[in-house]
Amino acid sequence: MAHAVMAIDQGTTSSRAILFGADFDILGVAQKEFTQFYPKSGWVEHDAGEIWDSVVAVATQALRDAGMRASDLAAIGITNQRETVVLWDRATGEPVHQAIVWQDRRTADLCNALKGQGKEAMVTAKTGLLLDPYFSGTKLKWLLDNVEGARDRAVAGELAFGTVDTWLLYKLTDGAVHRTDATNACRTMLFNIHDQAWDDALLDMLDIPRALLPEVCDNAADFGTTTMLGADSAVPVTAMAGDQHAAVVGQGCFHPGMLKSTYGTGCFAVLNTGETAIPSQNRLLTTLAYRLNGTPTYALEGSIFIAGAAVQWLRDGLGILEDAAQSGALADQADDEQDVVLVPAFTGLGAPHWDSEARGAIFGLTRNSGPREFARAALEAVCFQTNDLLAAMKADWSDAQDTILRVDGGMTASDWTMQCLADVLDAPVERPVLTETTALGVAYLAGAHVGFYGGQDDFAKRWKLDRSFSPSWPAERRSRKIERWNDAVSRTLTERPSEG
Numbered sequence: 001m002a003h004a005v006m007a008i009d010q011g012t013t014s015s016r017a018i019l020f021g022a023d024f025d026i027l028g029v030a031q032k033e034f035t036q037f038y039p040k041s042g043w044v045e046h047d048a049g050e051i052w053d054s055v056v057a058v059a060t061q062a063l064r065d066a067g068m069r070a071s072d073l074a075a076i077g078i079t080n081q082r083e084t085v086v087l088w089d090r091a092t093g094e095p096v097h098q099a100i101v102w103q104d105r106r107t108a109d110l111c112n113a114l115k116g117q118g119k120e121a122m123v124t125a126k127t128g129l130l131l132d133p134y135f136s137g138t139k140l141k142w143l144l145d146n147v148e149g150a151r152d153r154a155v156a157g158e159l160a161f162g163t164v165d166t167w168l169l170y171k172l173t174d175g176a177v178h179r180t181d182a183t184n185a186c187r188t189m190l191f192n193i194h195d196q197a198w199d200d201a202l203l204d205m206l207d208i209p210r211a212l213l214p215e216v217c218d219n220a221a222d223f224g225t226t227t228m229l230g231a232d233s234a235v236p237v238t239a240m241a242g243d244q245h246a247a248v249v250g251q252g253c254f255h256p257g258m259l260k261s262t263y264g265t266g267c268f269a270v271l272n273t274g275e276t277a278i279p280s281q282n283r284l285l286t287t288l289a290y291r292l293n294g295t296p297t298y299a300l301e302g303s304i305f306i307a308g309a310a311v312q313w314l315r316d317g318l319g320i321l322e323d324a325a326q327s328g329a330l331a332d333q334a335d336d337e338q339d340v341v342l343v344p345a346f347t348g349l350g351a352p353h354w355d356s357e358a359r360g361a362i363f364g365l366t367r368n369s370g371p372r373e374f375a376r377a378a379l380e381a382v383c384f385q386t387n388d389l390l391a392a393m394k395a396d397w398s399d400a401q402d403t404i405l406r407v408d409g410g411m412t413a414s415d416w417t418m419q420c421l422a423d424v425l426d427a428p429v430e431r432p433v434l435t436e437t438t439a440l441g442v443a444y445l446a447g448a449h450v451g452f453y454g455g456q457d458d459f460a461k462r463w464k465l466d467r468s469f470s471p472s473w474p475a476e477r478r479s480r481k482i483e484r485w486n487d488a489v490s491r492t493l494t495e496r497p498s499e500g
Contacts, residue, residue: 002074003027005447006062006235007439008055010080010164011243012101012265015054017062018436019073020443022452024462026436028066030058037098042105042347045098048086051164052171059229070230076172077239077446079246079438080164082187085139087150087212088167090160093175097147099164100139103266103305103347107138108356119205126192126199128277128286130354134303136163137189141206154209161212163188165240169223172237177224180214182291183245191216193277193288196296219245219290220449239446241290243438244268244301248289250441251406251432252460259393259403262438263411266350267307267382269389271300273397282392283352290445300396302351302389306344306360308411310378313346320371328416331376339481340364341488342377349493352392357494364484379417383424384485390425404428408437415467422469426478433464 004027009016013036019028032054037045063069083102088095100106111131114120120131129135140161144151153159162170166180185191185198190208192199198213217223219241225234241249244262248270251260256274261267272289277298280286289299308324315321321330334340341363343349348356362377390405405427411417412431422429434440447453473481 002452003072004066004068005074005443005452006059006076007443007446008059008076008078008168009243009439009442010051010055010078010168012081012103015051015058016439017055017058018439018443019062019066019068020440020447024434024440028062028068030061030065032058040106042108044101044103044347046084046101048088048095048099048167051099052168055168056228063229069232070235071233073233073235074452075236075238075446075450076226077241077442078165078168078237079241079243079442080168080184082163082184082242082244083134083136084164085136085143085161086164086167087140087143087147087159087161088170090158090175093171096150096159097143100143102134104139105133105348105356107133107142110138110141111356114205122201123189126194126202127186127189128193129187129189130283130285132354133356134350135187135189137202137206137208140208140212144208154212157211159212160214162214165242166214169237169240172226172228173224174228178214179217179223181217181219181221181240182296183219183242183288184240185216186288187242193286193296193298196291218292218294220292220445236450237446238449239442241442241445244270245288245290246441246445247408247438248272248299248441249445250437250439251408252463253289253406254456254460257399257403258406260406260408260437261386263307263382263407263409265307265309267304267386269302269386269393271393271397271403273298273300278397280392280396282395283354284389284392284396285351300393302392304382304385304389305347305350307382307385308409309346310342310344310381311411313344314374314378318374320374325413327375327379328414330372331379332416334372334376335368338364338366338369338373339484340369340373340377341484342374342381343488343492344378344381345492349489352388353489353493355493358492361488361492363488363491379414380420380424380481382411382417383421384482386421387424387482390427404430406430406432408432408435418469419472422471423473423478424482426471428471429469431466431469433466
């Protein structure tokens, strides 16, 4: 008899496995960090083999810690860092190059060239995305153009492409299955979100052979089975979803107008718009929230490249923190008379600016500026960037005016940061009791598909509030700080807004 569902949560800096019981109680958890490679400025890579090894390690550890075997699992769900590209040999299962990470900016010149050819309008109309190095398509083209023999082998059907979900499924099924889900597919810049299919015009634009592409399934589907966690049982893999889409489900955002924002390495705000794909006039992304039973549910999304990564920079780059958890307490001690602003454009700026060439900058430094002011500036930057996203969403869709923000991710543990977020947004912020919403969402999808969990309404009712943060800043302070932020951002953009 099955006792749990395993969520494999493969993130940008670490892999985790979490076991959820019948009441969504956490029965076991394991986490393992893996290596980040920065071969050139603006380039970010992972070792796909190391990612796979880390997933096997945490899945095995979580089962062992819970006193369980693979046969105790009802199903497995996979959620993953999106847009990261893996290209591998179908016969050997060996990657032909390091994985190119979503943060990587090496294809900025290609994207600019395609924009110059007037291609962005077509890309946006079909995919809801913008021409930016963030997305998978141009990364895949770079691999085909720069790895010796890759293009010829791809045409011959010898290579397979996938985002991390597809790579892990391929490995879990010992090479038997090459599939992805609609939410990961929709981030590749190769998938038509209206037709729900790979698009020939997009493939032609980037010269990508169709033979490389995986089959696209719903978020809850029969993806395959694995014996990699124990020969005693073939466990079904029944859900896959990009991390931000899994968090939409985990936060119970099943109805149009519901909004969640996840604070991890980056920050991703996703607004459910129902069965209608809202075209953005403010450089947000039109994307899928999820697809179930063949029916797509759409969303508006704003993506921030650097959120928690700014705090990691304070810790690892500057050495002013021993632990990221210290940032809130340090920020609380900052000098109110100083107005230090950090624009963390370490790998460019995401929505709503989409400036891949922008780089980070700090403004307002004085002789008295120190670690406390840096900590406050790093945390406030996350809040200001979120405010930019919410303002764009409200401009794009009238139903977003009174939205309450549900938050999750590691940074939400900081009360100081969440209160600052409410103050900057001038809106309530709700933090759930269970903040592991990405893993929870894909676990629910996997378990519901095999009857281990019930329907959406029952799941949504289980969402429990830990704390609500209400805005407290005077209007004058909020206006002044946002104006200071906007000025700082304008100074970092490579294409500055025209004046007058």
